[in-house]
Amino acid sequence: xxxxxSAIVGSFPRPKGLARLVSRFNSGKISSEKLEAGYxxxxxxxxxxxxxxxxxxxxxxxxxxxxxxxxxxxxxxxVKVDGLYRFYENNFFFRAPQIEGRIKLRDDCPIPVWYQxxxxxxxxxxxxxxxxxxxxxxxxxxxxxxxxxxxxxxxxEDLMRxxxxxxxRPLLNELRHRNASIIEIHEPELTYDRAxxxxxxxxxxxxxxxxxxxxxKIWLQTYFGNACKNLxxxxxxxxxxxxxxxxxxxxxxxxxxxLSELNSIAVGIYDSRSTLIERNRxxxxxxxxxxxxNVSELFISNNSPMDFLPEIxxxxxxxxLGRFVDLYNKNRGDVK
Amino acid sequence: xxxxxxxxxxxxxxxxxxxxxxxxxxFKAGRYDVEALNEAADxxxxxxxxxxxxxxxxxxxxxxxxxxxxxxxxxxxxDGFKFYGPVRVWGNNFFRKPAVVGKLSYVKPMIVEExxxxxxxxxxxxxxxxxxxxxxxxxxxxxxYYDSKEELTFELAKIINTEIKKLEEVGAxxxxxxxxxxxxxxxxxxxxxxxxxxxxxxxxxxxxxxVCYSNYDILKPYFDVLKVTQYALEFANRGFRDLEMVKGLTxxxxxxxxxxxxxxxxxxxxxxxxxxxAISYIEPQYLYINPDCGLKLLPRSVARAxxxxxxxxxxxxxxxxxxxxxxxxxxxxxx
Ligand SMILES: [Zn+2]
Numbered sequence: 001x002x003x004x005x006s007a008i009v010g011s012f013p014r015p016k017g018l019a020r021l022v023s024r025f026n027s028g029k030i031s032s033e034k035l036e037a038g039y040x041x042x043x044x045x046x047x048x049x050x051x052x053x054x055x056x057x058x059x060x061x062x063x064x065x066x067x068x069x070x071x072x073x074x075x076x077x078x079v080k081v082d083g084l085y086r087f088y089e090n091n092f093f094f095r096a097p098q099i100e101g102r103i104k105l106r107d108d109c110p111i112p113v114w115y116q117x118x119x120x121x122x123x124x125x126x127x128x129x130x131x132x133x134x135x136x137x138x139x140x141x142x143x144x145x146x147x148x149x150x151x152x153x154x155x156x157e158d159l160m161r162x163x164x165x166x167x168x169r170p171l172l173n174e175l176r177h178r179n180a181s182i183i184e185i186h187e188p189e190l191t192y193d194r195a196x197x198x199x200x201x202x203x204x205x206x207x208x209x210x211x212x213x214x215x216x217k218i219w220l221q222t223y224f225g226n227a228c229k230n231l232x233x234x235x236x237x238x239x240x241x242x243x244x245x246x247x248x249x250x251x252x253x254x255x256x257x258x259l260s261e262l263n264s265i266a267v268g269i270y271d272s273r274s275t276l277i278e279r280n281r282x283x284x285x286x287x288x289x290x291x292x293x294n295v296s297e298l299f300i301s302n303n304s305p306m307d308f309l310p311e312i313x314x315x316x317x318x319x320x321l322g323r324f325v326d327l328y329n330k331n332r333g334d335v336k
Numbered sequence: 337x338x339x340x341x342x343x344x345x346x347x348x349x350x351x352x353x354x355x356x357x358x359x360x361x362x363f364k365a366g367r368y369d370v371e372a373l374n375e376a377a378d379x380x381x382x383x384x385x386x387x388x389x390x391x392x393x394x395x396x397x398x399x400x401x402x403x404x405x406x407x408x409x410x411x412x413x414x415d416g417f418k419f420y421g422p423v424r425v426w427g428n429n430f431f432r433k434p435a436v437v438g439k440l441s442y443v444k445p446m447i448v449e450e451x452x453x454x455x456x457x458x459x460x461x462x463x464x465x466x467x468x469x470x471x472x473x474x475x476x477x478x479x480x481y482y483d484s485k486e487e488l489t490f491e492l493a494k495i496i497n498t499e500i501k502k503l504e505e506v507g508a509x510x511x512x513x514x515x516x517x518x519x520x521x522x523x524x525x526x527x528x529x530x531x532x533x534x535x536x537x538x539x540x541x542x543x544x545x546x547v548c549y550s551n552y553d554i555l556k557p558y559f560d561v562l563k564v565t566q567y568a569l570e571f572a573n574r575g576f577r578d579l580e581m582v583k584g585l586t587x588x589x590x591x592x593x594x595x596x597x598x599x600x601x602x603x604x605x606x607x608x609x610x611x612x613x614a615i616s617y618i619e620p621q622y623l624y625i626n627p628d629c630g631l632k633l634l635p636r637s638v639a640r641a642x643x644x645x646x647x648x649x650x651x652x653x654x655x656x657x658x659x660x661x662x663x664x665x666x667x668x669x670x671x
Contacts, residue, residue: 014424020430066427089521091476093426275420275435275478282347310421310433 010305012061053322192223268303349630350399605648
């Protein structure tokens with residue numbers, strides 16, 4: 001039977017205390033050292049929660065990020081950060097990268113260093129030879145391109161290529177040097193009804209190419225959109241881990257048989273946009289169903305970034321998720 | 337009842353005076369009791385109404401001085417909501433997103449007292465009373481109780497309808513339903529507009545609808561379906577580019593002429609040009625003039641300066657219209 005793993009994807013809600021530190025820093029009331037200590041402190045707290053909940057595949061909560069594109073966009077030359085735009089159909093807004101010239105990752109991009117710091121904290125919390133996998137998170141080429149204001153490139157294809165080759169590729173290399181083995185790529189645009197199929201195909205081709213070259217595994221996280229309807233693109237990356245938003249893919253039975261062609265699938269059962277806590281009975285039903293797939297690994301996770309939730313609910317869901325998967329693996333079925 | 341042509345008004349919210357913000361902070365820290373807080377809120381409303389009157393706004397509001405946030409305020413007063421904590425809206429900005437955890441029910445009037453106080457404290461005949469619409473409340477809440485968002489929205493429509501009826505009973509003349517979320521899920525428009533109609537069913541006073549920072553192409557097909565007399569829309573922010581979309585509008589337009597997201601104060605001439613552009617698409621007798629949206633996020637001095645420019649710009653156009661014999665319009669409650 002397929003091995004079932006617990007995982008979280010994307011951000012964890014920025015805690016109130018950390019938000020207060022950020023705003024005090026922004027208004028010049030505290031030093032950057034104080035803020036840095038805050039980031040480390042809250043990251044540690046999150047890792048304690050995740051490890052005590054036995055979640056095996058984790059992110060660091062992305063506490064330094066404002067949205068999936070920032071602050072990365074600040075570290076790309078050729079990009080200015082523009083006004084606020086709605087993030088898909090959510091009452092959540094992000095600062096859109098405004099493309100004013102050829103884009104290229106700047107040398108001072110701190111994302112790899114942040115990863116290393118988080119890794120050290122995780123090792124500290126869980127012990128060095130722990131089995132926890134920390135995934136850095138980055139936006140995919142489609143999501144970056146379609147949420148940018150392009151004032152420079154004559155085609156979206158060119159913008160996407162430069163993002164993949166000159167922004168993603170150097171980041172993947174840096175992250176691999178720092179021992180990241182799986183990199184979580186957020187690609188909600190892939191399952192959104194906007195990009196032309198040809199462009200979507202280019203998006204997955206680019207990902208496949210830069211990941212192959214970098215020698216790291218991709219965890220392709222889709223959300224807000226129907227994965228079944230975009231299965232052709234997902235199958236293109238079938239040897240990696242594909243994350244789907246179960247809530248947005250309610251008709252998954254329609255494409256269920258094809259999902260077996262994936263090597264690994266992460267089923268986003270825990271809804272990051274609802275405060276209702278998933279019942280074990282229904283989670284159990286889904287896990288049983290998906291464990292019948294002929295995939296080598298099955299991950300159970302949340303379905304999208306957790307920024308849309310109040311912190312207290314995110315904590316409850318994480319605990320519930322970890323406990324569920326643990327019991328499921330122990331009892332192989334008898335989870336109430 | 338008649339109004340001067342191109343009646344000037346506000347969308348609703350206005351910056352809270354600094355001293356009032358201090359009192360709120362002090363109240364939260366336990367330094368002031370609720371009486372001190374309420375007294376300060378009353379004084380703030382008087383100050384805002386006076387400010388609107390001094391710059392020459394024809395239809396003022398109380399600046400929504402008593403409301404922290406447009407959904408939160410109502411969710412706190414409707415039975416069935418619960419607050420789990422703040423949720424991020426952007427960057428380091430959070431909003432106390434409410435969750436519907438039980439059957440919703442109307443408890444008691446939510447903004448009637450607010451309206452009565454404002455009316456006692458202005459010399460203007462008409463005050464704009466704003467109320468958040470059922471769709472936006474539903475869209476900005478978690479739904480743990482109702483089977484669908486549609487069901488939740490219609491439940492809220494009944495509650496909002498009760499409140500507007502109470503406002504009508506005590507003599508309110510102009511209610512504006514705020515629905516900034518309306519066009520954000522195009523697939524839901526069909527029932528969303530029906531829910532708004534439900535919320536204003538049986539109302540005989542003037543009802544406007546404010547929708548901002550939205551794709552107006554999605555709203556346009558429903559212009560005649562919605563039973564409101566006026567659409568208050570934001571146009572300064574988009575450089576008045578989409579204005580031709582109001583061509584053929586059979587209702588009044590509340591034209592947004594100053595941008596609430598920039599501190600640059602528009603000149604009266606700029607405002608006049610925008611109005612003249614609008615007049616090429618819609619008869620001036622069907623035009624109200626307002627800022628794009630609530631002014632609350634601006635520094636108070638900037639907000640006041642913008643209103644001042646707005647009124648001066650209107651006066652430039654009024655002079656021209658006066659030459660054509662157009663100086664007044666009826667206050668319409670039904671179109
Ligand atoms: Zn508005």
